[in-house]
Amino acid sequence: MRFIKQTVDFDLGDTPIENIFINDFMPMANGTYVKVYLLGYKYAQDDDTSLSLNNQTIAKHLDIPLSDVLDAWDFWEKKGIIRKHLVEEEDKTQFIVEFLSLKQLYIHNNFKSIQINSSDEEAEKAFYTSSPGDLIEANKVPEIKDMFYQINQLVRRSLVPNEMMKILEWIYNYNMDPDLITQAFMYCIQQKKIKNIKYVEAVIRSWYDNGITTAEKLEEYLSKTDGRYVQYDKIFKALGFNFREPSEAEKKTMDTWLDDWSFSMEVILKACENSKKTSNPNINYINSILAAWKTGNVKSVEDIPEQRPMEKSLFKKPAKQPNNRFHNFEQPSFQYTNEELEELLRKKK
Numbered sequence: 001m002r003f004i005k006q007t008v009d010f011d012l013g014d015t016p017i018e019n020i021f022i023n024d025f026m027p028m029a030n031g032t033y034v035k036v037y038l039l040g041y042k043y044a045q046d047d048d049t050s051l052s053l054n055n056q057t058i059a060k061h062l063d064i065p066l067s068d069v070l071d072a073w074d075f076w077e078k079k080g081i082i083r084k085h086l087v088e089e090e091d092k093t094q095f096i097v098e099f100l101s102l103k104q105l106y107i108h109n110n111f112k113s114i115q116i117n118s119s120d121e122e123a124e125k126a127f128y129t130s131s132p133g134d135l136i137e138a139n140k141v142p143e144i145k146d147m148f149y150q151i152n153q154l155v156r157r158s159l160v161p162n163e164m165m166k167i168l169e170w171i172y173n174y175n176m177d178p179d180l181i182t183q184a185f186m187y188c189i190q191q192k193k194i195k196n197i198k199y200v201e202a203v204i205r206s207w208y209d210n211g212i213t214t215a216e217k218l219e220e221y222l223s224k225t226d227g228r229y230v231q232y233d234k235i236f237k238a239l240g241f242n243f244r245e246p247s248e249a250e251k252k253t254m255d256t257w258l259d260d261w262s263f264s265m266e267v268i269l270k271a272c273e274n275s276k277k278t279s280n281p282n283i284n285y286i287n288s289i290l291a292a293w294k295t296g297n298v299k300s301v302e303d304i305p306e307q308r309p310m311e312k313s314l315f316k317k318p319a320k321q322p323n324n325r326f327h328n329f330e331q332p333s334f335q336y337t338n339e340e341l342e343e344l345l346r347k348k349k
Contacts, residue, residue: 015042020102036072128172130165147178154185174208238272250283
């Protein structure tokens with residue numbers, strides 16, 4: 001058994017946990033089992049294969065007996081949200097933990113496939129066929145409802161019911177997460193300039209044949225076959241444009257950052273963090289930041305100058321003196337007592 005963890009000086013990253021686990025599975029388990037799941041899930045998110053992480057590592061990290069760790073994995077396997085893959089048949093304590101997609105499990109549990117009654121022994125799989133009733137139920141699932149909304153935005157029209165039912169069939173038959181379906185539409189529209197639903201299905205079928213059923217596997221696949229698309233996607237997500245197609249002018253600007261100015265993605269994403277400082281983030285705003293960094297000979301994140309707020313001057317500007325005939329007038333420095341003032345008044349009477 002092993003886990004994968006990235007080697008860093010300070011771990012300040014994030015571990016995304018699906019709400020289905022928090023809402024449905026966490027309440028049914030004791031605290032130890034939850035801690036084992038979360039720590040193992042964190043290790044599964046990391047990418048450093050050089051570290052050897054196993055059940056003993058988890059037991060030591062959580063300061064619990066090894067038997068509690070093994071019991072926790074047995075518990076979660078019975079709940080159907082992980083799979084254990086034995087490394088050696090004779091040693092039942094050494095295994096790889098595979099964390100299953102809870103969204104996918106939720107969809108599978110809510111949509112039953114229609115069994116095909118056929119005597120044909122060559123029929124390897126009974127494909128699920130969606131119905132209008134399934135579509136009504138599907139729209140009650142937040143992830144699927146959001147998927148349809150995002151696809152409508154991408155194709156710039158509302159999907160018709162037959163198209164929506166076809167997409168539901170993809171989720172089941174090709175074991176695809178809803179967010180991956182949305183990504184397929186985005187890829188076809190942005191890269192291929194094609195919105196045809198049959199073409200999108202062909203792309204999804206190709207991904208399925210290549211073992212791509214999660215967003216993480218898709219990013220790894222596209223980074224090898226279409227790296228520039230992945231770079232555009234990362235920049236737009238950093239700016240909050242999760243489902244918007246970049247214009248040709250925006251692509252050219254991003255190409256300038258990557259090709260002409262030779263900025264790394266790390267530096268570009270660091271510049272995108274500044275988008276939080278403006279109510280209307282856009283490519284031109286980030287371009288002005290990177291242009292300034294290029295002038296300042298920034299090559300890496302370590303070269304980026306600290307962005308400190310301007311210090312207020314400790315001294316106020318002297319008030320401008322009025323330029324008139326009275327500005328040189330000096331007030332008399334002598335003063336009178338009350339008695340002397342009364343005496344002057346009596347004399348004037």
